[in-house]
């Protein structure tokens with residue numbers, strides 16, 4: 001069977017410096033991986049290792065320099081961007097900036113349906129209610145503005161919003177950094193139960209190796225845009241083959257002991 005997502009030799013370089021002295025910086029060296037429905041794939045690595053760049057390319061927010069991205073065996077191009085944006089959604093780090101402060105929650109959840117589906121107002125309202133209850137909120141929250149919600153509730157809204165178009169893949173780039181421990185655990189459990197219920201696949205970028213160990217089926221270790229090690233999470237974390245992976249794990253251990 002064709003994997004849900006196939007990434008082949010994907011790479012990205014940025015042009016830096018002035019136009020008269022062009023220089024290029026490689027943010028992503030050719031990278032290849034598969035992702036199956038219902039699976040979680042994590043990308044870990046030190047700052048600047050290329051994870052956000054990868055997340056942005058997957059969601060279509062940034063162009064790639066080369067390589068292939070196949071969704072259900074079909075190449076994603078700028079021409080079928082609309083289809084891509086329905087199937088691959090992103091959850092951002094900070095719900096405060098990803099939500100519009102001037103729109104009610106209900107309107108923000110409805111927005112993707114308004115632009116991407118022929119649904120009428122009544123079915124859009126119903127879908128918003130389902131989305132709210134699915135993430136453990138009340139239908140009354142549809143009338144709230146983002147500032148009227150607690151931080152954890154806002155991140156739930158961001159999750160609900162990402163789910164509105166029934167995507168197949170959710171990309172979460174440091175989506176839980178900065179949340180306090182219990183809210184973070186709630187959000188993660190929510191994502192895990194949605195994954196079970198809907199068969200979603202997750203691409204997770206995180207500094208938090210404890211979280212990665214807990215949720216990811218497979219992990220890819222990145223350094224300066226290159227994959228240095230990959231495999232089933234348990235195997236990589238329990239028996240790291242690369243010095244760099246060992247260092248990341250040690251640093252995490254030191255941080256958690258502090």
Ligand SMILES: Nc1ncnc2c1ncn2[C@@H]1O[C@H](COP(=O)(O)OP(=O)(O)OP(=O)(O)O)[C@@H](O)[C@H]1O
Nearest residue numbers: 014016025026027046047048049050051052053054
């Ligand atoms: N728009 C840009 N123009 C030039 N260089 C960029 C641009 N965006 C990212 N880069 C470079 O690409 C590399 C990878 O950055 P990226 O943000 O993807 O890393 P990251 O793994 O997400 O790091 P972080 O830990 O900061 O989240 C970095 O060296 C960065 O400076």
Ligand SMILES: [Mg+2]
Nearest residue numbers: 051052053173
């Ligand atoms: Mg990043």
